[in-house]
Amino acid sequence: MILQDVQNAISERKICVLIPTYNNEKTLKRVIDGVWEYTENIIVINDGSTDSTAEILSGYREITVISLPNNKGKGNALKTGFRKAQELGFDYAITIDSDGQHYPDDIPVFVEALLHEKEDVLLIGNRNMSQDGIPKKSSFGNRFSNFWFWFETGIKLEDTQSGYRLYPLHKIPKKYFTPKFEFEIEIIVRTAWKRIPVKNVPVKVLYDPAERVSHFRPFKDFTRISILNTILVIITLFYIAPRNFIHDFRKKSFKKFIKEDVLESDGSNRIKAFSIALGIFIGLSPLWGFHTLIVISLAVVLKLNKVLAFVASNISLPPFIPFIIAASLYLGSPFVHGNSNIFEHELDFELVKNNLVQYLIGSLILASTASSLVGIGVYLLLNKFSPEDN
Incomplete structure (x- = not known):
């Protein structure tokens, strides 16, 4: 000019x-x-x-x-x-x-x-x-x-x-x-x-x-x-992202919203599988109360599908919590020595500590295993129905 x-x-x-x-x-x-x-x-x-x-x-x-x-x-x-x-x-x-x-x-x-x-x-x-x-x-x-x-x-x-x-x-x-x-x-x-x-x-x-x-x-x-x-x-995390999510949902047809915002049609199958795996891992992790904050933050940082990761993290909905805790305690029991059965021993600091350690170890094993299996399964399934060019 x-x-x-x-x-x-x-x-x-x-x-x-x-x-x-x-x-x-x-x-x-x-x-x-x-x-x-x-x-x-x-x-x-x-x-x-x-x-x-x-x-x-x-x-x-x-x-x-x-x-x-x-x-x-x-x-x-x-x-x-x-x-x-x-x-x-x-x-x-x-x-x-x-x-x-x-x-x-x-x-x-x-x-x-x-x-x-x-x-x-x-x-x-x-x-x-x-x-x-x-x-x-x-x-x-x-x-x-x-x-x-x-x-x-x-x-x-x-x-x-x-x-x-x-x-x-x-x-x-x-x-x-x-x-x-x-x-x-x-x-x-x-x-x-x-x-x-x-x-x-x-x-x-x-x-x-x-x-x-x-x-x-x-x-x-x-x-x-x-x-x-x-x-x-x-x-x-607590206002802008949910507000934009609701705004986009209302603005688009349900089919278009699912395709563009949930499935992110331009995202690769690997990204979608990783997003779901991340959600499963965080949802099963012992980070109660912070699952949503952590999963959305990591999805943003790792450039994953935030909606898929969030939905998958809801595996820890209240009806499933008893089963998640029970599975975690079962998987963590071989790694804890000492009294950990609350039905057979008097409640004391040692018993509480053993159960907490048992739960933490077991929950990480459960989260890692479940997220890996689900992530691989989703990736194979997506490739079967929507194969990508190498």
Whole structure:
């Protein structure tokens, strides 16, 4: 796209650029000037800076400046910017960091990508974290974030931590729970939960230790991010996944739902057999109360059929529990020495311990054996009725 086309598209699609800043006096002017080449729709949020940021911003009369009295974190600055952008009538906001790591001349990448989309989308700049010059801790943190984002949304991205983004202002959540760096994780996860596509677009990145000022506090912020991901995972497993399951069930005919979501027609027979075997193993394991959480989590991590694994795990329904426990005790008895018959001996600590060990060992034997036999049986059966090409 030529410059004029980019400028016209920014105006027509009502796009603004948000620049949150905190003590980035070395790079702020360069970033603003770079953005200025593409649009005057600029909102700078001065998050309580104590350096010469206010003086620098006083030289720009045409842009919108929001000055916060105290530093409350990047998340709070972005929320403030989003509210202002909507008040001014914008539909999209491109966010760019003021520390100089983002190149303003990548703005056309976001604009062009948006123009090619038929629906609203949240775009995140992919900085190619495997290239030379990227700090190892940043690369590791990005991989860590990518994994949990995939776990929580089912969307695979190469970069989820880049602050260079395009947000659809009327599709993102209206209320948030985090004020600092972890906000950028919360917003993309919760936007994805609303079934808004989240995609990467390629951008350049500059890490210059002489200019760049990072306000990331490794221990505190990593702890906050870990706590947030823990909460998001719990919500995913106990609300989002069941909600999506019910939504898809209602949306499709029963036959189509069984074919696409339960049998996953594009999944191999081996995947289906492994999914059922996993469900049987977890259902027979001595992890009462956590079967659903564990089986869905493992199915997601191992890329198995979540529905088949969940259904198979229900082998431990209440009517079957006495038989499962009895079989486990029987299989575990040869491995326990000492008194274990509760009908012939007085109840004491030794007896309880022996029965518990006997049950744990037996249940693992039962789970391993049953899951292996069922998995092999299902695989052979599927291959008989629906053979796959080698």
